[in-house]
Amino acid sequence: MQAFEYKVVPAPHKGTKAKGIKTPESRFANSVEMILNEMASEGWEYQRAELLPSEERSGLTGSTTNWRNVLVFRRALAPATTQAAPQPLAEAAAPQGAAPAVATPVAATDTPVNTAPVLTATAGDPEAPENATLVPGLGAAKMQADDGVEELSPVSGMTTALKARAERRTADET
Numbered sequence: 001m002q003a004f005e006y007k008v009v010p011a012p013h014k015g016t017k018a019k020g021i022k023t024p025e026s027r028f029a030n031s032v033e034m035i036l037n038e039m040a041s042e043g044w045e046y047q048r049a050e051l052l053p054s055e056e057r058s059g060l061t062g063s064t065t066n067w068r069n070v071l072v073f074r075r076a077l078a079p080a081t082t083q084a085a086p087q088p089l090a091e092a093a094a095p096q097g098a099a100p101a102v103a104t105p106v107a108a109t110d111t112p113v114n115t116a117p118v119l120t121a122t123a124g125d126p127e128a129p130e131n132a133t134l135v136p137g138l139g140a141a142k143m144q145a146d147d148g149v150e151e152l153s154p155v156s157g158m159t160t161a162l163k164a165r166a167e168r169r170t171a172d173e174t
Contacts, residue, residue, distance in 0.1 A: 002077075004075065006072060007044055008071070009070065010070055010071075011049060012028065015027020018030050043075045045075060047072040048071075053067055054066050
């Protein structure tokens, strides 16, 4: 099972000027593109944008909820090396009255070392080498991991105000 680490960064609030980019929409898109490219160069894969509530202090005793736009990225963690069993320690005999000898690890010679890298290829790739281990592609991997349950968040779909407006409109039409 592959493990991931996630990074969440604030989405840009305004566009960044650049040569040849004139409209506010293009400038904003340029800002988002710059963040995505910067994070990709560091190995982060873009996942999604989220609108999340942030409860913040307001005045001396009050608090308000501000909605923040953030960009979510992930990258695969390095494969965890299997925990080797603790190696036995060989203790050198010390002469009587002398300081005890320092214990040193005993070399494990019975464990084989596999230095050849595993060759993998996306399943269905016509140019894949014959000796490659076939792995599912990105789409297939997502389908295998999909449990068929739609993810819902409190900000997705119609808000209460929109639902009320729709209900009033249908009531007015009848």
